Amino acid sequence: VxxxxxxxxxxxxxxxxxxxxxxxxxxxxxxxxxxxxxxxxxxxxxxxxxxxxxxxxxxxxxxxxxxxxxxGFGQEITAAGETSGGERTVRKMDAEEAAMVLESAQKVFIIPGYGMAVAQAQHAVAELGDILRKKGVDVRYGVHPVAGRMPGHMNVLLAEANVPYEMLSDLELNSEMEQCDVALVIGANDVVNPDARRPGSQIAGMPIFDVDKARTVMVCKRSLNPGFAGIENELFFNQNTVMLFGDAKKMVTGIVSELKGK
CATH class of the missing domain: 1.20.58 (Methane Monooxygenase Hydroxylase; Chain G, domain 1)
Structure with missing residues (x-):
């Protein structure tokens, strides 16, 4: 210990x-x-x-x-959620608006994280991918090697939801990120945190998904609280990022309902 x-x-x-x-x-x-x-x-x-x-x-x-x-020895640990500046605002979006943006996209990358596992949202996420594909959208799932609590955690959940294996990609998805219309982040935090590119960061050097390079980033999360690393995620405050606050399963189910009604 x-x-x-x-x-x-x-x-x-x-x-x-x-x-x-x-x-x-x-x-x-x-x-x-x-x-x-x-x-x-x-x-x-x-x-x-x-x-x-x-x-x-x-x-x-x-x-x-x-x-x-x-x-960990000799390091000064920053308090979780501590910010370096004053209060900043984020852009918010509801399920109806998110459905409109996703429907108009040509390429959508879905990045699941531990939050999807907690909310048991994998079946709703799989259904969302199916609906978008039927509407002609190119859908891919980006699975980070350490997303969740063990290697392969997200793979198991998506396989349980019958997501085709050929739709799963790892960090190689970064090569296409700039051509991505919407990067939908569901319950992931540290694995999409741009702070990993900054020398001296607690997560410096950790490979991440470069979702901030996508045209639009949607982050489905309960709050702005930090992830495992305990550091603020600058992604949430980017100009091309919108937050979908709430339970991942309820939010994705809401988006699916909106898409079915169109």
Whole structure:
């Protein structure tokens, strides 16, 4: 516990998988003490899988495990949600307006995050994609390697909602972002935060989706609160960004209803 106490921000998913491996190693050690083969075998499997998962997540975040573990020591942690300036305004949009913008688009990229998982909105998101495709819109889903709480979290949810695998893309989607009419961000935060490009940021160097380069960015989120990294997302205040405040499932369902009525 003391080893991971200084670690925070966007490294938390890595810490979770690392702690999982620690629990497996502890179980394995207990098995040796008690001469219990079941504990030894199960603990070894959990420990090994946890280490592999940690390595995968570190690679996806462009970090080394040593950098994650030692990076928290001696750092000054900024309070979550602390802003550098005065109050700023954001542009808001409701489901009806969002439906109009999406319907008039030719290319839409949907970027899901942990908020989609919390709201259980994957089926509504899949239905939205189906409706837009039937209207002739080119729809793609951008899945970040560390979106959610483990690698493949978003892939599993979208597969559960029967989203075709060929519609899923990873960070290679950035090459087409400037041609994207609407980037719809659903419950994602740190993985679309432009602050990752700034040297010295808590998430500096982490690969992100460059959604701010799209013509229009829609962010479906409950509030302006920061994500895992605990830092403000400048994306929310961009001129080409509109916020869809509310529960992701209710908001996407509302957009679907509006599109069906047109």
């Amino acid at each position: 003391m080893l991971v106490t200084p670690i925070g921000g966007a490294d938390m998913p890595v810490v979770i998988s690392l702690m999982n491996s620690y629990s497996g190693l502890a179980a394995m050690t207990t098995g040796f003490v008690l001469d219990n083969y079941a504990l030894i075998i199960s603990g070894s499997l959990v420990g090994a899988s946890g280490i592999i998962l940690t390595k995968i997540m570190c690679s996806a975040m462009n970090r080394s495990l040593l950098n994650v573990v030692a990076g």
